[in-house]
Amino acid sequence: MTACHECDLLLRELTLPITAGAVSCPRCGAVLYRVSHDALERTLALTCAALVLLLVGNLFPIVGLNIQGHHVETTVLGAARQLWRDDMPLVALVLLATTVLMPLIELCALAWLLLPLRSGRRPPGFVIIFRALQLAHPWAMVEVFILGVLVSLVKLSHLADVLPGPAIWCFGALMLVLTVLSSLLDHRALWQAWEAAQE
Amino acid sequence: MSAMSAREQGFALCEVCGRLGKVAESERCLRCGARLHYRRPSSLERSWALLIAAYALYLPANLLPVMETQSLFGVQSDTIMSGVAFLWHSGSWVLALIVFSASIVVPLLKLLSLTVLLISVQRRRPGPRLPRARLYRLLELIGRWSMLDVYVVAILVALVQAQSLATMAPGPGVLAFAAVVVLSMLATMAFDPRLIWDRVQNEEIRRESN
Secondary structure, eight states: OEEOTTTOBEEOGGGSOOSSEEEEOTTTOOEEEEEOTTHHHHHHHHHHHHHHHHHHHHHSOSEEEEETTEEEEEOHHHHHHHHHHTTOHHHHHHHHIIIIIHHHHHHHHHHHHHHHHHTTBOOTTHHHHHHHHHHHGGGOOHHHHHHHHHHHHHHHTTTSEEEEOHHHHHHHHHHHHHHHHHHHOOHHHHHHHHHHSBO | OOOOBTGGGTEEEOTTTOOEEETTTOSBOTTTOOBOOSSOTTHHHHHHHHHHHHHHHHHHHHHSOSEEEEETTEEEEEOHHHHHHHHHHTTOHHHHHHHHIIIIIHHHHHHHHHHHHHHHHHTTOOSOSHHHHHHHHHHHHHGGGGGHHHHHHHHHHHHSOTTSSOEEEEOHHHHHHHHHHHHHHHHHHHSOTHHHHHHHHHHHHHHHHO
8 A cells, every 4th residue: 555645645556557657646646656677776877977977067167258368267166155255155055055065965865875775785874864865855956057057158248258167068967867867766666675675 | 436545544654765654553654763744744834934934035036136247337236137138138038038937937926826725725725636736746846947046146246256347246136036945945845735635535525425
């Protein structure tokens, strides 16, 4: 037996189709869980790729400007530092949390959970780490950030020569990887793997 | 056959691990140890409080300048709306439309829809539930896109600094705007979508017993 998390409809799991794909609630249409082959393996691979992209994306500048021969460029951390200096510490924290911190927590938590599960062992602190993953997920906004970078590029192109930095490609790729990742990741599969694994 | 809710049968879905547990047997989830709740505790109260706070900040977010540009020609203040107008006049209509929807339409629509949902649940308004459930799902999906303008300000401010002809500094509006986005996201999370469906079952049961 299970229940829909959005409308509380009581369901018998046997009556739900077991073919690959998303299983939805017959009453409200919420996705209950996804059935896919090798989901955990693929999730782990994508997690590692996303971690590398996130790290590289934060080391290199996102955009550069040429104003009368003067070259300026900024990284995400640089933008946060500038906001902090301009007496906007809260906005700086929001920027840092949504583009760096929350994606980092999400990805590290996933790697922490998936690596031991792959070899059939239970990761230490499974419940707490899973909770962190659950809480961080809605606050990771890489895709919105990318759009913000594009809008500021257009706004600045009237003032000066704008040069997209290497990090913008990293963030673009990260956006795609994270989208695939969240469509693959199934919480039920994680808990099932945990139940099957040894103490 | 009427649809049974888990609560009517004494079951609650664990919010952490998704295991269905009988509350009479154990108040905590037998798999992960989290406390079981039939519905999110004081969901309506918390959702209302966060929503009202978001409403209160909505006006300053749109009226106060989000950015101040200092150049040889003087000081220019930009609000969210004047930023959209700038994009429109400079010919980037697509971007102007995107920013307009993300920064002006979505936040307002989100606040209003959540108000409608809260009132319809509280007043136990009859009517089809599926559109309300879909509306809630849409709210969860689109709320984050309003953060767009905060990012634009952050990047512009970091790039256009003292060494060039102009200086851009963040205005107080950006703080209010970021707060509106965060508060309305928290309000949506506090709302329990299962409340939308609760009344349906009572109605069906009454109809059956008549």
